[in-house]
Amino acid sequence: MKDSVNILIIEDEDDINRLLCNIVTKSGYSPKPAYSGTEAMIYLDIEKWDLILIDLMLPGLSGEDILKKVTKESNVPIIIISAKLETQIKINALRAGADDYITKPFDIEEVSARIDSCLRRYRDLSGVPIINQISHKDMVLDADAKIVKVNGKELKLTAREYEILLLMMSSPNKVFSKANLFESVWNQKFYGDDNTINVHLSNIRSKLAKANQHEAYIETIWGMGYKLKT
Numbered sequence: 001m002k003d004s005v006n007i008l009i010i011e012d013e014d015d016i017n018r019l020l021c022n023i024v025t026k027s028g029y030s031p032k033p034a035y036s037g038t039e040a041m042i043y044l045d046i047e048k049w050d051l052i053l054i055d056l057m058l059p060g061l062s063g064e065d066i067l068k069k070v071t072k073e074s075n076v077p078i079i080i081i082s083a084k085l086e087t088q089i090k091i092n093a094l095r096a097g098a099d100d101y102i103t104k105p106f107d108i109e110e111v112s113a114r115i116d117s118c119l120r121r122y123r124d125l126s127g128v129p130i131i132n133q134i135s136h137k138d139m140v141l142d143a144d145a146k147i148v149k150v151n152g153k154e155l156k157l158t159a160r161e162y163e164i165l166l167l168m169m170s171s172p173n174k175v176f177s178k179a180n181l182f183e184s185v186w187n188q189k190f191y192g193d194d195n196t197i198n199v200h201l202s203n204i205r206s207k208l209a210k211a212n213q214h215e216a217y218i219e220t221i222w223g224m225g226y227k228l229k230t
Contacts, residue, residue, distance in 0.1 A: 005028075005029040005030060005050045005051070005119060006029070006030050006032065006047070006048075006049050006050050007024050007029050007030065007031050007032070007049065007050060007051045007052070007053065007115070008031075008032050008034060008040065008043055008044070008047075008049045008051075008052045008053070009021055009024065009031050009032065009033050009034065009053045010034045010037070010040040010052065010053065010054045010055060010058065010063065010066065011033070011034075011035070011053070011055045011058075011081070012035050012036060012055065012057075012058050012059055013055075014035070016055075016104070017033045017035060018033075019108075020053060020081070020111070021033055023108055023111050023112050023115070024115065026112070027112050027115060027116060029050075029051075029115070029119075032047075032049075035059075036058055036059045036060040036061075037058040037059065037060040037061025037062060037063070037065065037066055038059075038060035038061055039060075040054075040058075040061070040066055041061060041066070041069075044066075044069075044070065048076075049076055050076070050077075050119065050122075051076065051077050051078075051079065051115065051118060051119055051122075052070060052076060052077070052078045052079070053078075053079050053080075053081055053115075054066055054067060054078060054079070054080055054081070054098075055080075055081055055082055056080060056082040056084055056089070056093070057082070057083070057084070063080065063082070064092075064093070064096065067080070067093065067096050067097060067098060068096055068097070070097070071096060071097030071098075071156070071158055072156060073156075075146065075156070075157055075158060075159055075162060076159070077099045077118045077119070077121075077122045077158070077159040077160075078097065078098050078099055078100075078158075079098070079099060079100040079101070079102060079114060079115065079118060080093050080098045080100070080101045080102065081102045081103075081104065081106065081111070082101070082102075082103065082104065083103070083104040084103075085103055087195075091195060091199055094196060094199045094200065095199055095202070095203060097158040097203075098158075099118055099158055099159050099160045100114055100118055102114060117186070117187050117188070118159070120187070121159065121160070121163055121185065121186075121187065122159045122163075134166075134169045134170065136169055136172055136217070136228055137215060137217065138150060138151045138152075138212060138215065139165075139169070139208070139217060141165060141166060141169050143166065146162060148162065148165055150208055150211035150212050150217075151211050151212040151215075153211045153212075155207050155208070155211060156207070157204075157207065158203075160185055160186075160200055161200055161203060161204050161207075163185045164181060164185055164200060164201070164204060165204065167181065167184055167185060168218070168226070168227070168228055169228065172227075172228045172230075173227070173228075174227060175221050175224050175225045175226070175227045176225045176226050176227065177224065177225035178190065178192075178197045178225060179192070180225065181197050181225075181226070182196065182197055201218065201226060204218065205217075205218055216229045217229055
């Protein structure tokens with residue numbers, strides 16, 4: 001299956017782009033390099049991708065603009081690889097739909113592991129019951145098509161947002177702590193100081209509210225976590 005996985009690498013520095021392509025190739029996937037935002041848009045328009053790696057500082061169209069365009073039109077997973085270290089920039093990227101954020105200089109093994117992890121979550125949500133369709137109120141999740149509709153309207157979800165909803169809808173009465181959600185969806189140890197869950201749940205709630213402003217779907221159980229609102 002790996003040789004059918006196509007990864008678009010949008011990075012303007014030749015050496016870094018080449019290194020990322022080598023990482024992707026050694027992991028058994030097929031890389032496609034793009035060296036500017038303009039070049040990347042051509043490939044995005046003519047081909048479908050299983051994963052996209054994006055540098056934020058690009059000539060032509062910026063990485064932020066590409067991120068917004070891709071998440072608006074699809075749910076393909078996206079990993080940001082950037083030299084920008086500011087926490088707010090990372091939060092903004094996650095709010096805009098990025099699934100992960102890796103800072104430069106990066107560790108080769110870490111990049112490889114995060115690519116594998118992101119693809120695994122997106123393509124095969126291990127540990128989650130295989131259910132073709134799950135409903136809660138007027139929210140319907142189609143596990144085959146990987147789409148969620150609310151009030152008949154399809155939500156434009158990122159891969160991680162979809163996984164969070166799938167996890168919660170699969171156990172509608174369970175209270176999920178931040179650690180539960182992070183370790184189940186990100187497949188990494190939760191150390192208690194990560195704002196990622198807050199950002200993703202805020203994005204999900206905002207999209208649910210736009211689809212049906214008269215209904216509440218996720219409630220906060222103070223001191224415990226989150227659950228679907230009955």
